[in-house]
Amino acid sequence: MNPEPVDWLRFAGDLHPALVHLPIGMFVAALFVEIFLGRADGRAAIARRALWTATAVATLVTTTSGWFHGGSGDYDATALDNHRWPAVVMAGLVLIIALLDLFGREFRTFIGRTVALFAAAVVLLVTAHRGGVLTHGRTQLTKNAPTWFAELVHKLDKGGAAFAPVRRESEPATANADVPHDDATLVLELFTGRCERCHGPEKQKGGLRLDQAEGILSELTPGAALTSEIFRRVILPADDLDAMPPEGERISEDQLVALLRWINAGAPMDALEARQNEVAAIQTQRATELEQLRTKTGASIEAIGGEADGGLRVDFAFTDATPTAKAARALTPIAGRIVELAFAGKPVNDDFLRGLPALPALERLHAERSLIGDGGVAAFVAVAPNARYVNLHSSEVTGEALAALARLTRLERLVLFETGVTADELARFRKAHPSVDASGQAALPARPFEDGGPRRVLASDASTGRIALLREVGLGAYDQLWQHRVVDIHDLQLLENGNILFQESWTRILEVDPTTEEVVWSYDAKDGVEIHAFQRLPDDRTMIAESGARRIIEVDRAGRIQVEIPLKVDQPDPHHDTRLARKTKAGTYLVAHEKDGVVREYDAGGTVVWEYEVPLFGRKPASGYSFDAFGNQVFAALRLDDGNTLITTGNGHSVLEVTPAQEIVWKLEQDDLEGIRLAWVTTVQVLSNGNLVIGNCHAGANEPQLIELTRDKDVVWTYRDFDRFGNALATAQVIEDDWVAGR
Amino acid sequence: MTQHDSPDFRSRTRRELLRDTAGGFASASLAGLFGSSWLANRAQASSHRFAADQLARAAKAKSVIFLFMYGGPSQVDTFDYKPELYKHDGKTIDVPTFGRQGKRKGGRIVGPKWRFRPYGQSGKMVSDLFPYLGTCVDDIAFLHSMYAESPIHGSALLNMNCGRLLSGYPSLGSWINYGLGSANDDLPGYVVMLDETGGPINGAKNWTNGFMPASLQGVQVRTEGVPILDLAPPEDLSGRRQRLLLDHLAEENALHAEERPGNPELAARSAQFELAYRMQSEAPEAVELENESEATKAMYGLDHAQTRTFGRKCLMARRLVERGVRFIQVYSGGGHDDDNWDAHGDLVKNHTYHAGRTDRPIAALLKDLKQRGLLDETLVVWGGEFGRQPTAEYEEGTGRDHNSWGFTMWMAGGGVKGGISVGSTDELGAKAVQNRFHVKRLHATILHLMGLDPNGLSFPFNGLDQRLVGVEPVQPIADVLA
Incomplete structure (x- = not known):
């Protein structure tokens, strides 16, 4: 027999991946020589010219072999073109550099060479990266990269790398171990899970149905995944108009590989169908099993998602059945799949929990409002070491159960409201297990606004003949609780007994x-x-x-x-x-x-x-009541806890804080407050938050009558009311501690 | 792309046949009643589905309590803190608004009428209307950039409850019960509790099953007196006689239905009779609040006239959650004018009244769910059909007009992150500007948290696969998902 004739072109092409790094290395070496020798002549120039010539030859050989390699059809056409043409440009540039260096001696050619050199360096980066994309996938540079880098690459090279690193699908869980996870299964999952929503019985976008063999086969070439339309579409970058699926996550790498291998294996539809039948059979078998179990235990058994795929919830709560030890043992066939066990509100005692088989997948236990006690909890912990949520509220458990519960290493949430667990025991458990959100009673605050809520204001003004108690219902909005006629008034107090003096x-x-x-x-x-x-x-x-x-x-x-x-x-x-x-x-x-x-x-x-x-600060007294008056007609003095005294100076328009040694340590002057001018400063009150409330009398209708300010002189609250009161609101008291929502 | 000669009609017919005759459609309509999962049925009916498990995604919540603040609470006076707005009080500012008075180019700013103060670890600013609720902010995700399609109560309520401005579409609670079925065969899966002043505008359209089987509609439950009207049998109808009567009725109905395949109303009717029969024994227990401890009753404010009525509803909502009811809607406010949050006149009076009645009960509900470990699986949603404008509606006074361009809602528990706020309105609180969320996004988020695919859950009607969120795909609000 004659041997197959050797296909020399293909052989040359196959050398490309091996050859490709040689010219890159030579180019870098030549680049260094260029940087350090530049226009130098003599023997150094000979070495430089020799290096450039060799680099040009290596580049041409590699590019040529690459041209043939690209013809093998193993690559995606778009990605291939993205690599091929920069490579050709690169080869051309290197050739020009070598020729210029060999035959040019003028300054002009040196400039030309330098420009070509820079261009070649850039083109080399692009070519090399896209070559990498071609062989190692579109995320080869970005999959493990920090986000900023991935974004940068994506921005720089829209034709190549994908921005979003492909997220790995979670490992199939043990619960589904009986479902085969071979290529056919993955491909079937791909078609049913992703494609069919738009290309299925309900929608046929583009007239395509991927739930039927006919439709699937129309979009692929059996045996040649890389030239199959369906494969091209799913490997396109997410922002490509042709990319499939057009939204949602990209198809997982596992599925991509499975699809590639399945098409290359001739796209056997019978394998898909066989797998589908197997899956259906398993489902039917499971459904039958579950149905029998439902009858046997009386529980509601439902499939739920969650971490363990195929997980089940077994719930007795709304059924007529009372869970017994026998029902617990009956759960054995599905024990590995039970994620949640619930019997809230059922008269279940510890026997049920003692009868349970091992429950390795169990995450949540709803045992609230049951008769479960400490023994039952211990039995439960022994069979369900992976529990994360345990609800025992209004059950019979006591502090003794905490020792067993402490063994649940994955426990996140423990509910012990209305159990025998004391507050002290709970506090100790919380301290020892800070990762567990263990809760007992959750109370509302005894009263809202623990820091002092909306206030009441007791104020008076002889000019309007009124004293009134008001409740602040909003900023600038007050309800009047009480009022009384007065003729003259300079002092007032709300007493602790609620009366007003x-x-x-x-x-x-x-x-x-x-x-x-x-x-x-x-x-x-x-x-x-x-x-x-x-x-x-x-x-x-x-x-x-x-x-x-x-x-x-x-x-x-x-x-x-x-x-x-x-x-x-x-x-x-x-x-x-x-x-x-x-x-x-x-x-x-x-x-x-x-x-x-x-x-x-x-x-x-x-x-x-x-x-x-009170000093006059060098100013001359002036008569009157408002801004232009001046004097030291002190109105109020208030002894502070630290021994200092707060003094309001009346027509001095100021507040002074004075030490026992008569030194002024803090002072508020007429125009210290933004947007507010002080006239006759009357009362001063220190609030629980340390702020001051001062009275600003005779200041006219444009100024607030009461002002709350911080010691940094920021105004945080004002009171201005020229309907109830007038220009002689001389005395007021702010009451902080009264508020029951809207009452 | 290859064009196919014709769609495969055979397959579709088979699917519909399964649905309509072999218990498919009937079981859809009964799903809410017999505890069978509709999705599982559908997955089996469709021979092509790979794994039914994929449809029932990991559910974070088992029940929803939707606290509906009818009339539209003002966002800038409750949870959307706008410090700038205080300074502009009384000034006339150019800010476009759209309310019942139509579109306006600006108006007189009404500064927020309550102080805000920070609460919890998150330091969330909450107005003095909600001092108790303020202590719960670390369990709450605030959505500050909601917007709806209509600034008019009737259509906005339908928008919030049914996803559309027009009548005839099923409400959120119906969709959830359609998708999941009831967990408790003896109680309705969808309960509505109205304000004692009456229902909201449109009445039952807000809890309608729309084109779905009638068994999926909300059932009105009362907190005082008889919980469900017309439920108790006549005195002379003994248990056995009633059972015989029902059995005979079922036979007759079955005969009737045999000749009329595909009519969901017939199956629903039978189911309703059966449900009512079972509820006769179960419902009274579910709403019996006397069994609750004194501490619990006090927490919900049952010992104060002001908080008693809404407190009873909140407490009952918790009891219904414990009994497996999927969707409970509680209305704060009903009737007309200031009977609800519709503060066109005196804002301070209106909101002080309604917040004062609901603040403590809602805070108690959150704390109580939490101490019982139920908040992890119960999604609590708060909000009205829209919000209110930063400007005054009239020349005088503090009343604000409707505002569907931007308003605040919040969610807590059931797979929602606590202590966060997403989206924002402009600096006056007039319009959602950043991360804007259409009402559909809220619906999608609720469905998602209940383990349903908002873009997959559909019901065939008028030749379309109808969805709550409409035709275009709608994503849940990822920022609030825990």
Whole structure:
């Protein structure tokens, strides 16, 4: 017999993959020589010319062999062209460089050579990459690359590498081990799982049906996967208009390989059909098995997805059956596939769990509202070591079950609400197993807004003759809870018992129950006396500062004066002797003397123990009430916990924080707040969050009457209401702690 | 591509034949009642499917509780924090809106009427309308960029419930029960609880089965008095006599149906009789709230007049979830005007009222589901048919007009990530601008979490394979999937 004639062209072609790296190496070497020798002449130039000549020859030989290799038909035509033509250009460029170096001596040819050199380097990169794509797949460069690199490659080379790395399909689980996973199965899965949605009985896009042999065979050439349309379409990059499937994930590599091999094996349709029949038979057998089990156990047995493909849920919850040890044992044939076991609300005891076969795939147990106890839990843990979710709420388990549950290494969620597990035991378990979300009772907060919710505001204005208690229902929106007529007013307080202590006039103080309007306490001063401050004390006495009489008194419920302390006033005036006065925690009295422009602190014996004269800061006093007035008519002084004193300066338009040594450590001035101008600064209050609320009186209808600011002087809340109140809102209190949703 | 001579009609006929006669269609209509999985049936009927398991994907949720805030809560006053908007209060600004007053080019801004404060690990800003719900934000995924097709209540409700603006299409709960079947044969798979002031506009169209078998429609359950109307048998109809009557009726109906193959209503009718019979014993137990502990009742706010009615509904919803009901819709707000969240007049009054009635019960529902381990498998959805505009509707006052161009909904539990917010509206909260989600995306997400393929679940009607999400493929909102 004559041997087959040797196909020399194909043989030459087959050398291409072996040869291909030689000219690349030579080109790189020549590149180095070029960089370091450049236009050098003499012996170095001889070496350079020799190297370029050899590189040109190697390139031409390799390109030629590649041309024949491409003709073998083993490659995708598009991808091949993407490699072939840059290669030809490359060969041409290298030839030009070699010729220029051999025959050119002028500067011009050196420039030409350099340009060609750079061009060749770029073309070489493209050619080499696309060659890689051709043989190692379109993701060869990007599959393990960081995303930015994959994106860059994709951007640079739309014809080649794919952006998205192909995600690997998860391994088929053991539960499906009886379904063969050979090529025919994978191909069948591909057609039924992906193609049929658009090329099946329901839709025939492009007139094509891939659920029938006729349609499948029309799109492929048996034995030649690489020239088959169907294969070309599925390996196209995702952004190609012809790519299939047009959306969703690309077809897995396993399926691609299976499709390639199946077509190359002649696309045997009988193998597909045989596999389909096998699958159907297995399904039928399984269905029959399940049906028998349903009858036997009375449980609802459903196929669910999940990690274990083919997993089952066995649920007794809504059936008439009560799970028994016998039913548990009956589950043995499907034990390996049970992912979820549920008998919530069923009177199931530990015997059922003791009867269970090994459940390696079990992830979820719904045993809530059952009679399961610690023994049952231990038995369950022994057979289901991979459980991730265990619900035992309202069952009989106690803290003893926790030892067994701790052995579940994959446990993520454990529900122990309304069990015998104590809060301490649960806390210890949580600490020892931080990866487990173990929960007992989940309570709502006892009250909403633990940090102090929407506030109430108690404010008054003699110019509108009104004191009112308001509830903030929104930003700038208030409901009025209570109001009362007043003639004159400089002080007010919401008491802890819910009553409101305020003054009707300079001589009359009232305590009123706002729900009944009943006056539960009152105090009347003599004529010629004006009251500008009062305070309910913890011992139920009321401290009252009397201007004119120049004294502080403490009055009991019956109206008897229990304490009387004379005040030191340099410039007496019944209307201006005092503004606000407060008894401090230390038992002293801190009094703002308006006319004197001084804050004085008196001890229980009436001795002045501390004094601070509000400075004028070099400005001349000016009469009036609004922005242009100026003076040191101090309105309020507030002792802070650290011993400093907050002072509002009235027509000084400022707030000062002063140390016991009379040093100013913080100051708020007239125009410190963005968009707000201060006029007569009256009250100051420290909120639980450390912010200050100050009163901005006589500032006109364009300015807020109350301002909450941080110590950094950011305004976080304002109150401006010229309907209820007017330009003389001198005193107000913000109440933080009252809110029950909408009630 | 090769053109085929003709579609294979034989195969299609066989499929339809299976569906209509060999229990296929009948079982579709009965799926919600007999606990059989329709998808499994369909997979078997279609001889070509490879694996039925592929259809029933990994379900994250077993039940859905849809808390429907009828009337349209204002997003900028609840969960969509717009600090800029406060500053513009009272100013007239050019911002296009589209409400019941039609399209407008701008209007007077109404600043948010509540303070917002941060809650939980996520620091989510929630308005003071929802101080209790604020404590649950780490379990909630907020969708701030919802948009719907209509700013008018009637059509927008249909849009949210049935996926279309027009009547006649099945509601979300019907689709879910069609796809999954009921887990509990003794209770309906789809329950609707209305506000005590009445139903929403369109009434039963919002829980209709549309062109699907009637057994898939929502069943109205009441929280006070008789839970299901007309369910109790007459006194003189003893259990045995009723059974005999039903059996005879079933025989007659079967004869009737034999001559009329392919009529789903006939099968549904028989099934409804049977369901009603079983519900006579089961339903009262399911809605018996007295068995609940005092602590639980207090948590839902049953001890306060303001929260009692909605609290009872939320508590009942949890009990129905425990009993395998697939889809429960609870309406907050009904009737007209300020009986629901439709705050055209006094925004503060309206929203304070409705939030005050629902905040604590909803927070209690989330906490209670969580402490019972049910939140992992129960998807809670909150929202209205649309939101409200940042501008005032009238010259005076705080009322806001409807806004379907952008609004907020939220989901919790059942395979949803907690403590996240996706999508956003513009800085005034007028229009969804980033990651915009059509109502269809919400539907697709709910179906997906229930283990159904939103683009695969279909019902043949009028020669089309009808889908809840329509013809074009719709993807679930991947950002919120845990």
